[in-house]
Amino acid sequence: MLLKELTEAFGPTGFEDEVRGIVRRELDAMGLSVRTDVLGNVIASAGAHRPGLRVMLDAHMDEVGLMVTHIGEGRDEGGLLRFRPLGGVDPRVLVSKPVVVGERRIPGVIGAKPVHLQEASEREKPIPMEKLYIDIGARDAEDARRHVKPGDPVVFATKYEELPHRMAKAKSFDDRVGCYILLEALRRWKGDLAVFAAFTVQEEIGLRGAHAAAYQIEPDIAIALEGTVAHDVVDTPSHGQSTVVGKGPAITVQDAQTVANRRFAEFLWETAKARNIPVQWRRVKGGSNDFGAIHRIGKGVLGGAISVPVRYIHAPTQVVSLDDVMHAVDLVVAVLDEIAKGGFRP
Amino acid sequence: MKDWLMRLMDFVAPSGSEAPVVQALLDDVREAADETWVDALGNGMARKRGHGPLLLLAAHVDEPGVMVIDIDPRGYLRLVSVGEVHARECVGRQVRFINGATGLVHADPAKQGDLDFDALVVDVGARSREDAERIAPIGTAGAVEVPVVTWGQSLVTGRALDNRLGCAVAAEVFRKLAASGRNVCVAFTAQNAVGARAAQAAAFQLEPRYALVMDGASADDMWHDHPAIGLGKGPVLKVMDRATVVPLEGKRAVEDAALRLNLPLQYEVSREAWSDTGAIQLARAGCVAVALGYPVRRAGAFAMTADLSDAERLVDLAVATAEAWLG
Numbered sequence: 001m002l003l004k005e006l007t008e009a010f011g012p013t014g015f016e017d018e019v020r021g022i023v024r025r026e027l028d029a030m031g032l033s034v035r036t037d038v039l040g041n042v043i044a045s046a047g048a049h050r051p052g053l054r055v056m057l058d059a060h061m062d063e064v065g066l067m068v069t070h071i072g073e074g075r076d077e078g079g080l081l082r083f084r085p086l087g088g089v090d091p092r093v094l095v096s097k098p099v100v101v102g103e104r105r106i107p108g109v110i111g112a113k114p115v116h117l118q119e120a121s122e123r124e125k126p127i128p129m130e131k132l133y134i135d136i137g138a139r140d141a142e143d144a145r146r147h148v149k150p151g152d153p154v155v156f157a158t159k160y161e162e163l164p165h166r167m168a169k170a171k172s173f174d175d176r177v178g179c180y181i182l183l184e185a186l187r188r189w190k191g192d193l194a195v196f197a198a199f200t201v202q203e204e205i206g207l208r209g210a211h212a213a214a215y216q217i218e219p220d221i222a223i224a225l226e227g228t229v230a231h232d233v234v235d236t237p238s239h240g241q242s243t244v245v246g247k248g249p250a251i252t253v254q255d256a257q258t259v260a261n262r263r264f265a266e267f268l269w270e271t272a273k274a275r276n277i278p279v280q281w282r283r284v285k286g287g288s289n290d291f292g293a294i295h296r297i298g299k300g301v302l303g304g305a306i307s308v309p310v311r312y313i314h315a316p317t318q319v320v321s322l323d324d325v326m327h328a329v330d331l332v333v334a335v336l337d338e339i340a341k342g343g344f345r346p
Numbered sequence: 347m348k349d350w351l352m353r354l355m356d357f358v359a360p361s362g363s364e365a366p367v368v369q370a371l372l373d374d375v376r377e378a379a380d381e382t383w384v385d386a387l388g389n390g391m392a393r394k395r396g397h398g399p400l401l402l403l404a405a406h407v408d409e410p411g412v413m414v415i416d417i418d419p420r421g422y423l424r425l426v427s428v429g430e431v432h433a434r435e436c437v438g439r440q441v442r443f444i445n446g447a448t449g450l451v452h453a454d455p456a457k458q459g460d461l462d463f464d465a466l467v468v469d470v471g472a473r474s475r476e477d478a479e480r481i482a483p484i485g486t487a488g489a490v491e492v493p494v495v496t497w498g499q500s501l502v503t504g505r506a507l508d509n510r511l512g513c514a515v516a517a518e519v520f521r522k523l524a525a526s527g528r529n530v531c532v533a534f535t536a537q538n539a540v541g542a543r544a545a546q547a548a549a550f551q552l553e554p555r556y557a558l559v560m561d562g563a564s565a566d567d568m569w570h571d572h573p574a575i576g577l578g579k580g581p582v583l584k585v586m587d588r589a590t591v592v593p594l595e596g597k598r599a600v601e602d603a604a605l606r607l608n609l610p611l612q613y614e615v616s617r618e619a620w621s622d623t624g625a626i627q628l629a630r631a632g633c634v635a636v637a638l639g640y641p642v643r644r645a646g647a648f649a650m651t652a653d654l655s656d657a658e659r660l661v662d663l664a665v666a667t668a669e670a671w672l673g
Contacts, residue, residue, distance in 0.1 A: 220386075239416040239424040239464065253485030254413050254426060259362030259540060261388075262485060281484040283416045285426040300387035300547030346386060 002026070003180045003325070004160035007170035010103060012065030012153040013086045013204045016040055017103070019061040019179065023199045026183050032197075041213045042199040046186065050194045053346070055339055056219035056301075057185070057195065057332065058210055058290045059178030059226070060203030063171065064089050064314050066154035068101065071144045072133065079138030081108070081148060085129065087204030092126040093315040099134060102152040108136040156316035166322045167245070173310045173318040174227035175203065177325055181225045181308070185332035193340040203290055207257070210290035214297040220346055221264075221339065222303035224291040225332065227320070228282055230309035239283065243309035246321040248278030249328040252305045254285050257292025264304050267344045268335060277330050282307060302346050306331055347514055347654055350374075351502065354510035355494055360411025360428040360487040361540040363444045364388045367407050367510075371534045375517050378524040385551060387544035388536035393552070394524035398672040401530045402554035402633070403520050403664070404545060404622055405512035405561065406538030409505070410646065411489040412441060414468075414482050421472030423449060425463050428487055429539030433461040435648060436490055441468060443488035447481050451490075492649040501577070503651040508562030508642045509538075511657050515640070516560045519664045528672050535622050539646075542589065545622035549629035556596075556634045556671050558664050559584075559623040562652070563614040563639030577641045577653040580610035581660040584637035587616040589624025596636035603666035609659050614639060619646075634671075638664055 002022075011019035023042050027034045032044045042061070064087035072080040081101065095112045111134070112127050134154065138144035158171040170176075182197055189195070196217045200209035214222065232244040243250040251268050253260050272279035282305075295301045308328050311319040338344060357367035368390035372382045379392035390407070410429035417423055425436070437453040449468035457465040472478035482488075494504035502511075513534055520532040533548040549557065563584060567576035575582055583600050585592050604611040627635035640660050643651040 238418055253415070254362070254428065259428065259537060260485065261386075262363070265485060283424075283484065285413075285415065295387065296543055296546060298547065299551045300385050300389070300544065302386040 002183065003176070006176040006179055007160045007172050010100070010105065010155055011061055011063050011172070012155050013062040013202050015103065015153045016061040016201050019176070020199070023061065023179060023183065030187055032186065037212060037216060039209050039212050040201040041209045043213060043216065044186070044197040046195045047192065048194055048196065050192060052194065053220045053339060054194045054196065054218065055336065056198060056214065056217045056222040056294065057182050058198045058200060058213070058222060058224045058294060059182045060175045060200045060209065060290055061179060062201055062204050063155065063174065063176070064204050066099070068148055068150055068152045068154065070150050071141050071148065073141045077133065078140040079144040081134040081136065081144065083134060083154060086153060088314055090314065091129040091132065094132055095127060097316045098157040099154050100157050101134060101136060101148055101154050106136050106147050107157065108134040111135045158317050163319070167319055168322055169317050169319050171316060171318065173320050174313050177227045177308045177310070177320060178225035181325065181328045181332060184329045185336070188329070189333050189336050191337060191340040193336060195336065200290055207288065207290050207293035210293045211297065214294040214301060218298060219301055222291060222294045222301045223335070224289040224294070224305040225328065226289045226305055226307040227310040227313060228307035229284065229287055229313050230311050233311070242284035243280060243282055245309045245311055245319070246323060247280045248272070248324060249331050250280050250282040250307045250309060252282045252307070255288045255292065256286055257288035258295060260304050261302050264302055264344070268304060268306065271334050271338050272331050275330070275334050277327050277334065279331065347657065348496070348502070351511055351514050352494055354513060355504055355506050358442050358444050358489045359408055359506070360413070360489055361408040361537045362388065362428065363487045364407050364536045368534050368536070371407065371513055371517060375520055375532060378521045385547060387547050389544050389548040390534040391531060391548060391552070392520065393531040396524070396527045396529040398529050399555035400552065401523065401528065401668050401672055402549060402552050402557040402626065403516040403530065403532040404535055404548065404557060404559045404626060405516040406509050406535045406622055407513055408536055408539050409489055410539045411487050412436065413487045414484050417475050417478045417484065419475050421474050421478040423468040423470060423478060423482055425466055425468060427463060430646065433463045433466055436466060437461065440491040441488040442491045443482050443486050445482065445486060449482065490648045500654040501651060502654060503649065505648060507650045507652050508645045509560070511640060511652055512560035512562065515657050515660050515664070518661050519668070522665050523668055528668065538622055542620050542622050542625045546625035546629045549626040549633065553630060554633050557626045557636070558668065559621065559626060559635060559637040560660070560664070561621060561637060561639050562642035562645040564616065564645040565641040565643045568643060575612050575614055575641050577643065577651065578655055579612055579641065581656055581663045582612045582614045582639035582641060584614045584616070584621070584623070584639050587619040587621050587624070589620050590627055590635065590637070592636055593634050596634050599667050599670050600636060600638065600663065603663055603670055607662055607666055609663055612641065
């Protein structure tokens with residue numbers, strides 16, 4: 001199952017090789033023209049030389065993770081791994097989580113002082129990242145060094161599983177769900193339009209790969225496909241939810257890097273409504289996606305973002321609605337159809 | 347210039363919602379231009395082909411504002427900011443939305459200390475969520491309403507003076523240079539207040555050799571006997587901000603022009619501003635980009651004050667600088 005394979009692949013920012021391998025395999029099977037650029041972005045195209053609008057669809061391959069900074073020496077912490085975040089990681093979600101270290105997937109666990117041993121004051125606030133470590137069961141520093149080096153990346157060890165009510169849990173729905181939607185939309189869509197798919201690197205540390213991808217593609221229209229924040233849970237009023245899981249893909253009006261083109265956002269909305277695809281506005285300004293980098297490239301690029309609501313985003317176990325995922329695929333296909341028919345003119 | 351300025355100030359144009367004011371500005375320069383167009387990011391552009399290297403005149407048209415991000419079941423709106431806006435400055439004020447709807451901003455009385463936007467709701471007279479969705483749907487932008495008042499012949503106070511006055515100046519300079527056969531273009535840039543997002547795309551399309559950027563300069567004459575920048579004391583050379591340092595060649599050209607015209611010149615060094623200038627300077631292979639300003643009390647805020655005599659002298663200074671560059 002492709003969504004399971006994509007979310008379980010090892011791909012923290014800068015180490016997207018496994019994800020790239022899956023993406024390239026799928027694109028090759030579709031018979032598309034595919035290349036990998038110097039930064040590691042995978043760029044595929046269908047109908048690249050057709051006259052008219054050039055449409056770029058974007059999903060980032062990387063996920064948030066950690067990076068080993070050094071290996072502890074001495075009697076007390078010999079063989080324990082210290083780390084820093086790769087992308088935005090909340091230290092409060094880390095304690096006691098299983099992880100895998102490096103592309104050889106050395107298993108480990110993020111350790112911390114047990115509750116029995118904590119001072120009263122320590123129990124009152126979250127443990128800062130500098131006090132956390134990864135335990136891979138090494139006897140000492142020398143033993144650890146046989147398996148791990150500083151600079152090795154770390155991801156959460158979460159497996160993909162389906163939950164009741166068409167929900168699923170996994171790590172890295174942000175943004176493997178976007179990669180999945182993009183692949184499935186390309187598989188389904190047939191039409192007369194120059195379509196470019198960019199599977200980008202290094203989104204989580206500043207939208208870095210998308211910049212170069214857009215420079216190469218020179219699109220007229222670009223759409224980022226994302227997993228986005230949902231907090232539709234206990235004690236959260238409507239204006240704190242951002243998005244609601246199960247209510248369909250979300251369309252951005254403003255985020256930290258983009259003010260949406262209102263005409264294009266409404267085009268996405270109306271396209272969904274016309275085909276009975278559920279859709280919702282993304283009701284938060286915080287956060288951003290690759291479109292924030294893409295729209296500023298060259299002569300400027302029109303477009304927006306279609307995002308799947310993700311509960312517990314950037315945490316070890318994230319939850320999505322599979323219906324939202326399928327509706328996002330439907331919406332991307334519908335939007336390409338409409339653009340190909342001349343339903344949106346920049 | 348005053349009547350035209352007042353008309354420009356009446357447009358509500360938060361970043362991303364600039365289309366109507368951009369059209370008004372392009373209408374104003376169309377007769378002097380070979381072509382006009384609006385690009386993907388909302389920049390309005392006009393170009394007149396002529397002799398010599400290409401000069402770009404740029405002025406941002408947008409203003410900071412607010413945007414509807416959610417609507418509660420009783421029909422009250424929730425807001426986020428567009429650009430740098432303090433929630434406390436919105437409390438008790440009227441918001442005019444780009445679709446013409448008006449709302450009144452309330453703050454949650456239970457919230458203490460420095461307010462954020464989560465503490466605000468806007469009443470638009472709706473009786474239900476559906477009613478409110480019709481009046482001001484999610485994504486609708488607006489600005490805090492401030493009436494325009496003139497004091498005497500040249501002082502104006504009101505909303506969006508920064509940078510509709512710069513747009514009026516840029517348009518006037520464009521017309522003068524176009525009339526004398528210069529190779530010149532003007533960009534009324536979008537999305538400045540959210541971090542100078544669109545100006546680079548404008549410069550990318552136009553590929554100028556030189557650029558003059560017109561913007562408000564922050565005056566401090568309310569507080570000091572010897573202010574760094576004061577109203578009525580002439581145009582401002584923007585030496586440095588967070589995105590750019592003026593190139594020496596450009597600084598000398600401006601100073602020489604001021605000397606020839608016998609104009610006073612003030613200098614601004616800003617620690618806060620992210621100007622369009624830095625973005626324009628670094629488009630493609632780069633260009634000589636200089637920012638000129640007119641003094642504004644409360645630049646970048648909702649309500650502000652400027653002196654039209656400074657803007658009139660800024661027109662002269664910009665034309666003289668351009669003529670020295672373009673020959």
